[in-house]
Amino acid sequence: MQITVKNKQKDVPISIPQIKKIISTVISFEGQTADEVSVTFISDKEMCRMHADYFDDPSSTDCISFPMDDSMDVVGLRCLGDVFVCPATALAYTAMHSESNPKEEVILYVIHGLLHLMGYDDIDSKDRAKMRRAEKRHLNHLREEGLIISGE
Numbered sequence: 001m002q003i004t005v006k007n008k009q010k011d012v013p014i015s016i017p018q019i020k021k022i023i024s025t026v027i028s029f030e031g032q033t034a035d036e037v038s039v040t041f042i043s044d045k046e047m048c049r050m051h052a053d054y055f056d057d058p059s060s061t062d063c064i065s066f067p068m069d070d071s072m073d074v075v076g077l078r079c080l081g082d083v084f085v086c087p088a089t090a091l092a093y094t095a096m097h098s099e100s101n102p103k104e105e106v107i108l109y110v111i112h113g114l115l116h117l118m119g120y121d122d123i124d125s126k127d128r129a130k131m132r133r134a135e136k137r138h139l140n141h142l143r144e145e146g147l148i149i150s151g152e
Contacts, residue, residue, distance in 0.1 A: 001027070004038040012087035012102050014041050022107060022147050026114050027080070029141050030134075034080035037117065039110055044088035062089045063109045065116035083113030104139075107148055111138045 003023050007014045019039060027034055042050070044060050052058040068081040090105035115134055122128040142148045 001034055002036040004036075006038075006040040008046070009041050009043045009087055011043070011091055012041075012106055014087070014106070018147065019110065022110060022142060023114065025142060025145060025147060026111055026138050027118070029138060030115075030118055032080075032118050033078065035077040037080040037114070038082045039085060039113070040082065041085050041087055041106075044086055047084065047086040047089070050084060060086060060089055062086060062093075063113040065113045067117045080114075081117040083110065083117065085109045085113060104148060107142070108135060108139065111135050111142075 001024060003020045005014075005016045005019045005023070007016065023037060023039060027037070047060050047064070048058055050064055051061050054064065063083055063085045065084075066082045068079040085106060086109070087102065087106050090102045090109065094100040094102045094105055112131070112135060115131060115138075116122075120127070120131045120134060122131045139148065
């Protein structure tokens with residue numbers, strides 16, 4: 001699987017090898033496969049611009065996902081899509097919620113974006129509850145695998 005991770009922000013330190021391992025683990029644990037996926041960490045300013053351009057909402061948000069394929073294309077490759085994550089949002093959130101830490105919150109945003117690429121939604125309350133259960137299941141699995149260390 002080709003996993004592309006780019007860090008275009010300076011708010012939260014990002015370990016690209018750790019994020020790549022998290023991405024592959026989440027996709028595998030979800031029982032899915034992909035030949036290609038991309039995660040890019042961006043600044044709050046860039047997130048606001050993207051949110052305005054694609055969703056007519058200039059406010060910041062935690063992540064934006066752009067799914068590519070629902071299934072294999074004609075050459076048998078599955079490009080899952082692109083996720084854009086805003087670590088500055090994680091900093092703002094954790095400043096107001098002392099039980100959270102920025103790095104774990106960023107990982108949650110990565111999981112959330114990947115789940116969107118794999119077909120999860122959070123528009124209505126039923127779908128949102130399903131998404132929250134999946135996020136929790138993945139966070140617990142990543143802890144068991146040693147990919148998230150509490151207090152990190």
